[in-house]
Amino acid sequence: MKVNLFLTDVAKGYGPDIRAVYFHGREQGPLGAVFRFKGEAAFRIEIDAARLECVHQKLFVFFHELGHIVLGHCNTGNILKNGPEHLARGREDEANTWALNEMGSLDSGGRVKPGDAHCVGCTVKATGIQIKSGLLEGQSGPFTCNRGQ
Ligand SMILES: [Zn+2]
Ligand SMILES: [Zn+2]
Secondary structure, X not given: OEEOHHHHHHHHOOXXXXXXXXXXXXXXXXXEEEEEOOOOOOEEEEEXXXXXXXXXXXXXXXXXXXXXXXXXXXXXXXXXXXXXXXXXXXXXXXXXXXXXXXXXXXXXXXXXXXXXXXXXXXXXXXXXOOOOOOOOOOOOOOOOOOOOO
């Protein structure tokens, strides 16, 4: 597991309680997660960069996890859990929308901008994120990542 200095710097700009962002390659489990350092209030974000195909996907997962912290989803308990209660509260939707907005991918109506549709679509497809229906409305796929083409 390696600290990503750039994303750590970005994350710290959102909150002094975020200490580090790590890239790892476990190749199983969630693509991204938020943890607290043992016995401390400080957060860390872990991203399984090895399973993500392009920079946009990595940035999206980063902003999604950061969103969970900024939106206060991680204030109770040690680890953000993807249990039914968590999902029922629409927190994944909230984090996704926050991330896309922060990345400048949404227009004033809250829909994905045409110029960003390909990369957002690529991310939706690769990460299996449950994107709010309608966000990509009117945009035509396929949204396969173009890397190496
Ligand atoms: Zn999430
Ligand atoms: Zn891509």
